[in-house]
Amino acid sequence: MDSATKIPRVTEPVQAGRGPKLRETSLDDYAQIASLESRYGLAAKTYEEWTHLHLSNPLQSGRQPGWPIGWVIEDGDKQIVGSVGNIPLSYEFGGRSILAVTGRGLVAEPAYRSMSLVLLDHLINQPGVELFLTNAITPASAPAFSALECVRVPVGQWDESAFWITHYPAFFKGLLAMKNLGWAKPLSYPVSALAFLKDRLTKTALREGDVEVKACTGFDDRFDEFWETLKRNNPHRLLADRSREVMKWH
Template structure:
């Protein structure tokens, strides 16, 4: 086992492909590490560890993303595990846990985070003392169907139903009727909604207010620089939609959506990935959501999805996906 390097991209990508992972481009890989605001402050921070055979082949990897959090007036250092993968022939020898144990032995880390759990890794994480965050139901999804025929065809294709394209017409019609009965989100707001192409200086001012108002809440850093890094790939590919909700020149809330199509199923999908609001501006969620639902319908997007059902968190308007 040794510390991973950005130069290991080729072998790590090959390892991920062998094990069914989705890979990112070399350009995105380099930017993901080198533009990370925390990593830029500490270039000695490991980007992860690899398992390497005597012949130099990488057969295991765990990524280590340095992140900043804040709680009770303190700046916290966090480490998020990512892309934990070991070739099948090495899994029974405990090599996977050796990688995880190495990540957990890091010094000067206040919080360890898993953001991409699945049915395989969750029992292992629990055995290491990890617990679920108290907000959201992260093994579930909520969604609005914005194109009934397209959505039904993708759903039937996923179920391997024969002639999914043809069958999608009657199923889509039934979905449309059902959706029409349940749809409806009354909106009354004096806020202005602006579609932004980037994160400007208002987002730094917003972050200062947000962390002051939520001093007793564990918050992931949301400075302008961090948001720009986190959504770099989506912004560069014009997949991200940033909605700024303001009154006058002050940013009161924002919503971020990411276009994440499933090409294998022919599913055109937008995911609602973040919403933050200052105290008293939580109702901005409704007009922001309605704005994106309207855009999805106009552009033929099949569904708007919320992974983890995090819209149910306390303090937000109670909005139920149909």
């Protein structure tokens, strides 16, 4: 089940003099982490969002204080020059719970990016973690994940998109505009009409009456019932926890 083979921990740099060191993240680190993320193009969360992400996580709150919220690299002047967030997740497979983990905001100053491997190693090779998942690998960061023997999910066409069209003219107007085609608005009407007829004739469109949509202001016991049914009907499929408790955290 592991998406990353457990390998010997990457050797941390020797702490000589005022050299960089790696330590666990604390809530007091927020300002420096947010500043570092912003400098290198990451979307920094507000302090309230950041603390909610970590402290309101049903898994993380239950494991505090032993479960770190992340790790930082600190230089000799106690300035944070690298960081990664640590987010535990619960999955189900084969009738049992699986402890998974994902990271957030992997970032480092250029002079310290070689130490990103140490951050990733602490994230991926945590005791008790069976599965590491991420959807944030870029061409630049891919070699670091490969060095830690992370493998790609073996299914899915992630370079293709599927759409459920609820308003044909608006959808095709936006699509044509994205392609920088002139006359996007007038062209959208015949194109949307053809697409609508195709969906109706091939019966791929959602038929009226197939489902009933209700607005919900919160998560009630129906979500737990649905989650239990989903687990029961899919025992051999890896499922992310969608219980009421987890949905409230999201």
